[in-house]
Amino acid sequence: MDEFKLFISGETAKTDKIFSALEFCLTAVFGDAYSLQKIDVIKNPLMAQADGVMATPTLVRMNPPMKRVLGDFSDMTKILESLNIHMPLNKDASAKE
Template identity: 30%
Template sequence: MNDTSVHQYRLYVVGDTPAGQRARDNFKIIQEVILSGNAELEVVDVLKSPERAEMDRIVAVPALVRIEPPPSFKIIGDLSDSAHLRSFFAVAGGNDSPQEDGT
């Protein structure tokens, strides 16, 4: 990516489930490979902070929300679908941005 600003993401999980752990692990790879280490991740456990999930309209987990830079996008799942992720992490402003449901 050519952008030097820090990208901010929020990952919603339920406790320490295998899918949530895979999503965390996959984000670490994405952070280094796609985002060149230029990203911050906040992990939110929806059991401990259900109001945060409601605020971001999270209905399934794990769910990743891009907070910055705008626009905000969501992707549902353990972040293992590489083709889907390329679209999700595309440079802001392109026409290849995913729909809000992550497709």
């Protein structure tokens, strides 16, 4: 099962939106066979340290080889492609926020 962690700084409408879009896209790719965890580094700074996360927002694919992506999450397709995850073609259009 693919495991993902989304590290954010504080729960805001924007981070909620990112999480929802991510959830939508991962479901489109993996169905139910994935886990996604949202970690607020303000509340859980030690979890960020444990996973070596240096910035937020960062999405980490925990399965080896562990890979992380950070920056602009407005285009989730691009974010996932950076993790070598490709959206099914008919879902691409709806993946954009």
